[in-house]
Amino acid sequence: MTTTSFPVTTRQGVLELAQVSRWYGNVVAVNDVTMTIGPGVTGLLGPNGAGKSTLLHMMAGFLSPSSGTATLDGRPIWHNHDIYRRVGLVPEKEAVYGFLTGWQFVLSAARLHGLPAPAEAATRALDLVEMSGARDRRIETYSKGMRQRVKVAAALVHDPQVLLLDEPFNGMDPRQRLHLMDLVRRMGEEGRTILFSSHILEEVERVAQHIEVLVAGRHAASGDYREIRRRMTDRPHLFRVRSSDDRRLAAALIGDPSSNAVSLTEQGLEIQAVDFGRFTALLPRVARDLGVHLWQVSPTDEDLESVFSYLINRSSR
Numbered sequence: 001m002t003t004t005s006f007p008v009t010t011r012q013g014v015l016e017l018a019q020v021s022r023w024y025g026n027v028v029a030v031n032d033v034t035m036t037i038g039p040g041v042t043g044l045l046g047p048n049g050a051g052k053s054t055l056l057h058m059m060a061g062f063l064s065p066s067s068g069t070a071t072l073d074g075r076p077i078w079h080n081h082d083i084y085r086r087v088g089l090v091p092e093k094e095a096v097y098g099f100l101t102g103w104q105f106v107l108s109a110a111r112l113h114g115l116p117a118p119a120e121a122a123t124r125a126l127d128l129v130e131m132s133g134a135r136d137r138r139i140e141t142y143s144k145g146m147r148q149r150v151k152v153a154a155a156l157v158h159d160p161q162v163l164l165l166d167e168p169f170n171g172m173d174p175r176q177r178l179h180l181m182d183l184v185r186r187m188g189e190e191g192r193t194i195l196f197s198s199h200i201l202e203e204v205e206r207v208a209q210h211i212e213v214l215v216a217g218r219h220a221a222s223g224d225y226r227e228i229r230r231r232m233t234d235r236p237h238l239f240r241v242r243s244s245d246d247r248r249l250a251a252a253l254i255g256d257p258s259s260n261a262v263s264l265t266e267q268g269l270e271i272q273a274v275d276f277g278r279f280t281a282l283l284p285r286v287a288r289d290l291g292v293h294l295w296q297v298s299p300t301d302e303d304l305e306s307v308f309s310y311l312i313n314r315s316s317r
């Protein structure tokens with residue numbers, strides 16, 4: 001990639017949070033978080049209200065931590081103008097003037113940064129997000145995906161080593177989402193440090209090698225997405241099963257170590273499976289051997305909130 005002023009290769013781009021908390025009055029939005037984010041793409045996963053935006057804003061230098069320190073390559077981010085030049089933030093909220101063209105919007109970002117050659121930088125940034133063809137149209141005529149890409153171009157105009165994106169895929173159609181995912185991946189491969197937030201695991205695992213999970217302001221898990229996925233799958237699952245003979249099925253399942261509780265209810269059997277793999281293999285086999293028909297097998301606690309709260313309870317043990 002050609003750069004106007006700061007060559008990517010000479011920079012590291014390691015973000016570090018050390019025991020960072022941030023509160024708004026009585027609300028603790030981020031609670032004692034310690035994490036390190038290096039080059040490549042990292043997903044910041046968490047349900048709504050988990051504190052993701054607050055964390056990203058502290059990393060971008062837009063908010064100060066209430067306690068703890070946020071650093072980039074060992075230097076504090078807050079009130080450090082050199083670091084603002086090395087970080088770009090794509091905020092979640094629409095922060096674009098619809099009456100400007102894409103070109104005017106990105107050029108004004110280049111001028112705000114005081115870049116020596118703003119027009120060249122704006123051209124390069126629009127090229128990077130493949131928006132050069134639409135640069136002279138007003139932003140209000142753009143699709144959601146184009147608008148998001150022009151925001152990325154504005155955040156990239158000063159060629160930052162670190163790019164932070166807050167819920168970048170929200171509200172996009174599948175085609176636009178794939179396009180932006182490609183762009184994010186490409187920027188990670190170039191050696192930039194990319195951190196993007198999302199509340200959707202599938203979205204995160206398609207783009208990021210590494211995932212950080214935030215729940216209720218606390219750091220709940222960190223690692224490779226396969227590892228996090230495994231931990232989510234390995235947790236105890238509560239299943240509801242309806243069959244042609246719940247009583248016989250219950251009697252056959254009770255002694256098996258794959259579950260630690262089997263109860264008969266009016267809605268069918270409720271089974272607390274502690275070994276997901278073993279249980280899901282056992283159930284159809286037992287039903288077949290007994291000649292019992294399975295009418296319904298459904299997990300009752302699959303919503304994200306319960307998965308996240310399992311992770312955080314586990315991590316605080």
Ligand SMILES: Nc1ncnc2c1ncn2[C@@H]1O[C@H](COP(=O)(O)OP(=O)(O)OP(=O)(O)O)[C@@H](O)[C@H]1O
Pocket residue numbers: 024027028029046047048049050051052053054055
């Ligand atoms: N300016 C503020 N004043 C008061 N409370 C705030 C402010 N900003 C955020 N909060 C609160 O802090 C908590 C974390 O909010 P934050 O926006 O960081 O979470 P989030 O994970 O990004 O959620 P979402 O995806 O819904 O934006 C929430 O309880 C929120 O209501």
